Amino acid sequence: MISPEDYKRVKDKVLTIDVRTKGEFEMLPHFEWAINIEFTDFIKNYEYYLEKYNPDNKLIITVCNAGNRSGQTASFLKEHGIDALTLQGGIYGYNKKFK
Template identity: 50%
Template sequence: MKSISAEEFNHIKDEVLILDVRSAIEYKTLPKIPGSINVEIDELLSNYQNILKDHTSSVIVTVCNAGNRSGQAAEFLNRHGYNAFVLRGGIYGYKHKFKL
């Protein structure tokens, strides 16, 4: 699985598509990365072609709380021809190093 550190991500975050694969409630109530788009993991896995139809050549970084669901999402997207990375440590790891 391709992954990216919080430091690496911080340098490119404005140039990539950030998919937050947490539930809508988590996305609404917990810290989030500015500019991220919330697509729940189940919705992404079942409808990725429609969701990402305008992003076939984009670099995608998937995020969740700690990296488990986003790792599953990135691995799935890479198997389907996308250029996806998981944010190592998730939002909690990122928040620990950079303010949200």
């Protein structure tokens, strides 16, 4: 897990993946710099997405509204040997702290 404060410092140096549905991503607050890939699609095709969006093997920060799906995604990636963290409190917590 990464705190909102730490994430704010490194957000330009990591790959941020928003694992919410396309509808949630479009309707709810989101990070403009995040790549939106729905949780189930990402899990099924993670190798493809990592090759496409993370050829330099940057640290991956997964995000969603409050941290549930993104936490599952980060755990999945860690189980597969990939450096990943989830944003503590999700986008909601980040925006509450910094907006």
